[in-house]
Amino acid sequence: GAGVSQTPSNKVTEKGKYVELRCDPISGHTALYWYRQSLGQGPEFLIYFQGTGAADDSGLPNDRFFAVRPEGSVSTLKIQRTERGDSAVYLCASSFLSGANVLTFGAGSRLTVL
Amino acid sequence: AQKITQTQPGMFVQEKEAVTLDCTYDTSDQSYGLFWYKQPSSGEMIFLIYQGSYDEQNATEGRYSLNFQKARKSANLVISASQLGDSAMYFCAMREAQLTGANSKLTFGKGITLSVRP
Numbered sequence: 515g516a517g518v519s520q521t522p523s524n525k526v527t528e529k530g531k532y533v534e535l536r537c538d539p540i541s542g543h544t545a546l547y548w549y550r551q552s553l554g555q556g557p558e559f560l561i562y563f564q565g566t567g568a569a570d571d572s573g574l575p576n577d578r579f580f581a582v583r584p585e586g587s588v589s590t591l592k593i594q595r596t597e598r599g600d601s602a603v604y605l606c607a608s609s610f611l612s613g614a615n616v617l618t619f620g621a622g623s624r625l626t627v628l
Numbered sequence: 629a630q631k632i633t634q635t636q637p638g639m640f641v642q643e644k645e646a647v648t649l650d651c652t653y654d655t656s657d658q659s660y661g662l663f664w665y666k667q668p669s670s671g672e673m674i675f676l677i678y679q680g681s682y683d684e685q686n687a688t689e690g691r692y693s694l695n696f697q698k699a700r701k702s703a704n705l706v707i708s709a710s711q712l713g714d715s716a717m718y719f720c721a722m723r724e725a726q727l728t729g730a731n732s733k734l735t736f737g738k739g740i741t742l743s744v745r746p
Contacts (some may be wrong), residue, residue, distance in 0.1 A: 556632075557736045616663070619665075621670070
């Protein structure tokens, strides 16, 4: 596609529920990143994929968070047993791994855990 | 220690004037990259400008320029001829180990709010 697409744009769920957030990167971008942004803060790194494999998952806060990218394109961020503190905007970005390696971001998925 | 420090809580500038947004960074790498992104109220992160640590010239992109002072570890963004549409949050970010790509993530600062007055 022309840009990075994220769905849903908004998700409201109850504490304890399971949530999936989807990211469709720019066609041909080999690298895909997930960030989390809380209100009034900068984006916080979660995980980065190069192709199908997670090259760096050091930012995942705990084992309730998991992400996959099975075919090297679309990625899904999965959050189990959601907590109110998980409420944030989840940003996805993709890039070519060359030159300045500029990240292009999607519009984000706003997650609200009640 | 914070990797990226943006301490200005909020900035105001008159339309058509220039404004400087401050950013300092901390790294022990010799090779790194510095980025500025704009985030308007719509929420999307928009790439503005990039500076590599080995670039000898300050980066420029239209009305945006980056005042890179390597010894001071600062990478301030200068916006010339401000426009009302420049009102947004601005984030400074760094990628360490730039050339090898071994550490490919961007680390962001907390951001600065810029408001342009008509």
